[in-house]
Amino acid sequence: MTSKASLSVACLALAAAGAASANGPGVGHPYLGANFVYEAGDSDRQSDDGYGFHLSFGVPVLSYEHLDVEFGYSALQRDRDIDGRTDYTRTLHTDFLYRFAHQHFFGAGEPGFSRPVLHPYGLAGLALVEEDSAGDSGYHLGASLGGGALIDVGLPYDTLIRTELRALYQRNDDTVAGDSAILDFRAMVGLQMPIPGFGRAPAPVAPLLPPPACRVAVVDPVTGRSDCDTDSDGDGVFDSRDQCPGTLSGTVIDATGCPVQLTPQVIRGVNFEFDSAILTADSKVILDDTARALKGMNDPNLLIEIGGHTDDRGSVSYNERLSQARAESVRQYLIGRNVSADQLTAKGYGASQPLADNDTEAGRAENRRVEFRIVLR
Structure with a gap:
């Protein structure tokens, strides 16, 4: 499996883990x-x-x-x-x-x-x-x-x-x-x-077939482009559809061949005891589901950053320490569930990346979160 394919599987697995955690x-x-x-x-x-x-x-x-x-x-x-x-x-x-x-x-x-x-x-x-x-x-x-x-x-x-x-x-x-x-x-x-296999089957995914081979190709002397469907930069998108030629190896790209910014996956319901990095019992159930989703991914090029976030109450330095401790707590818990330690890293962001208004209790609750950001090394 290629790194980009592994990345797609990882994103889907994390999303599925969040959805399945209620059950x-x-x-x-x-x-x-x-x-x-x-x-x-x-x-x-x-x-x-x-x-x-x-x-x-x-x-x-x-x-x-x-x-x-x-x-x-x-x-x-x-x-x-x-x-x-x-x-x-x-x-x-x-x-x-x-x-x-x-x-x-x-x-x-x-x-x-x-x-x-x-x-x-x-x-x-x-x-x-x-x-x-x-x-x-x-x-x-x-x-x-x-x-x-x-x-x-x-x-x-x-x-x-x-x-x-x-x-x-x-x-x-x-x-x-x-x-x-x-x-x-x-x-x-x-x-x-x-009941195994009972219920709605996933829609089949059509395989991406290689284009028919060109017997005669016309090459542009300036850009080096050919009228054959080749992939000059090796990003998985044929030149005829690649709007960003020359993409660096390992870059995550969209269907047009251009770099994309991955949206972090927020696993809802991962909470901690008040003013500490101790996971609640419900959070451990959710992380058990997450661990099951991640254990099957053994691509050494995948790195999963666990980001800890707080609301804006407390000093900047305190929130950074608390968020780092909480992110590390999640990392250690997943390692204890046999997720590879080499593929997990923890980082505390404090209150620097709010999702909602910190002036309301609902907003502060949304800002206190754990995010999983999946990247290629």
């Missing part, structure tokens, strides 16, 4: 789940607690980053108190599942220990319940309400541990003695795995 591996994709279920049944059932399984298939709602729609099937059984025989409940579920911000826990996020990560969620939905009790069977509408957590402990294929508590309510006066309002509580534990 993380195994979350925000279509998935399959399988769970063991324990049920504390309504007292009117006159039976022991139940047990069984729950299978699920979920897809993200494209317009809402943290929302999934999930379809499930559960089957449970329980022994009756009166005669010891078995009752059965089978349920079809349709739920909306909302994922809250993920969190590190049990000390995760410290150097060398990025997991486990907790993804709490809540859910609500409707159900169609089939009861087979005491020889009678019937179908009833129900409603579910509950919550749980997806736990990333580094299992293969981005598989997550899923734990959940939910209440299932139904109106049932046919198959259960007593009150027609039945409220069961279910606890579940199992695994959830994203």
Whole structure:
């Protein structure tokens, strides 16, 4: 891969890391789940607690980053108190599942220990319940309400541990003695795995084919240009489209062959403890995603500058020291996540490059940031 191609990949990887940081591996994709279920049944059932399984298939709602729609099937059984025989409940579920911000826990996020990560969620939905009790069977509408957590402990294929508590309510006066309002509580534990290759495939990129070879070429004696599609300065743009001939080797250029100024990539959500260079737990989750994006880039010509920025409160010298310490803190964290130290450099800019007005709290918050600037050596 050429240096310019590596540069493009690096920019895309950093942008993708920033976008993906709200979710993380195994979350925000279509998935399959399988769970063991324990049920504390309504007292009117006159039976022991139940047990069984729950299978699920979920897809993200494209317009809402943290929302999934999930379809499930559960089957449970329980022994009756009166005669010891078995009752059965089978349920079809349709739920909306909302994922809250993920969190590190049990000390995760410290150097060398990025997991486990907790993804709490809540859910609500409707159900169609089939009861087979005491020889009678019937179908009833129900409603579910509950919550749980997806736990990333580094299992293969981005598989997550899923734990959940939910209440299932139904109106049932046919198959259960007593009150027609039945409220069961279910606890579940199992695994959830994203479906490989499921969803929208990226648009194919047409390869850049070399032009047909010229048998006869007319060369301009003044400029040295030819009517053949050649690349005299080796910048990857053919002379017929190159508006800036003679570009120096290693210069980052646009489609016309002219140098471009790269826009730094701001990774949103990288924050620090007050008045210090200590990363917050949420920041470590985001930087874990960034590290995964950067580890695959092994081009020795790529250098990534981590720039630390502050607002204008405090003295110039203090802000420069603080921003340098914060940039170095990010660099050391990424190195601890196996990103090559040779490709990372840290620089503190203090308050010298504001993005917004420092006279407002919102502006100061935007100016307190970490930027990744990707360059070719």
